[in-house]
Amino acid sequence: MMGKKTLTFMLMDAPFENARTTTALRLIDVAARRGYDINVFAYEGAVYMPLAAQAKHANAVHGTDAGEEDHPLPREWVAAVMQEAARNGGKLEWVNCGLCVDERGANEAIAGVKRGSPADFWKMAGASDNVLVIPTR
Amino acid sequence: MKVLNIVETAYRATLEEQDDPVVWILHAMKGAGADHSVVLSGNAVNYAVMAQGVPPLMFGDKAQKHAPRIAEQVASLIAKGVQVMVVRECLKARGIDEEELMDGLTLVKQGALPKVMNSHDQVWHW
Secondary structure, eight states: OOOEEEEEEOOOOOTTTHHHHHHEEEEHHHHHHOOOEEEEEOOOGGGGGGBOOOOOOOOOBTBBBHHHHHOOOOHHHHHHHHHHHHHTTEEEEEEEHHHHHHHTOOOOOOOTEEOHHHHHHHHHHHSSSSSEOOOOO | EEEEEESSSOSHHHHHHHHHHHHHHHHHHHHHHHHEEEEEEEEGGGGGGGOOOOOOOOOEEEEOOOOOOOHHHHHHHHHHOOEEEEEEHHHTTTTOOOGBBBBTOEEOOOOOGHHHHHHHHHEOOO
């Protein structure tokens, strides 16, 4: 039987601007469903993904109020994959790059998100079975 | 003022925004009285294909509702009187037949674009 895998993801894009955030979280979701241990190092704009202040809004173009719109919030998606990992015997450690947080003022993150540095990413990568970097293009 | 919007990058944050952000802002500006035309080029020509859909999206037990309906949102622009053009060569390069497209579009050749641009006061390339 194969041992439990540990995967590390490096994400760099801010949410709401391209499809890479969703794609990355889909991959992380699969790993979480398999009970893998997952590390995410959020670099540059990706530190906005678990930002606690994200809020749903109404959308006049769609003709919906805030409830009907159910606007996607990456912070909810991040929390969901954290819970999914735990439910399946794994864990998801999400580390926001501290300097990236500071320069953006993105300090308020959801519960479970840690502050770290590139040294943490280096350690995560060294302790993982595989690493996937999804950079800004 | 009449503005030509060339939409070339496709499916940019469409899942996170439940629409294409450029199509959305054109709708919003149209509501404020803006006079827009649109050219779909590059991968964005697929926005004119009616038979497209988004499979369910789920993270853990969080099911995301209201997938983007890009074709409907483009068709809605046309219904509001916005001229939406599609570049023929971009369709052909992607194997998209005219029969797959929504009604109300204007097909243009790439070589005709300079004339189209000249007929507008501003050109915004998205």
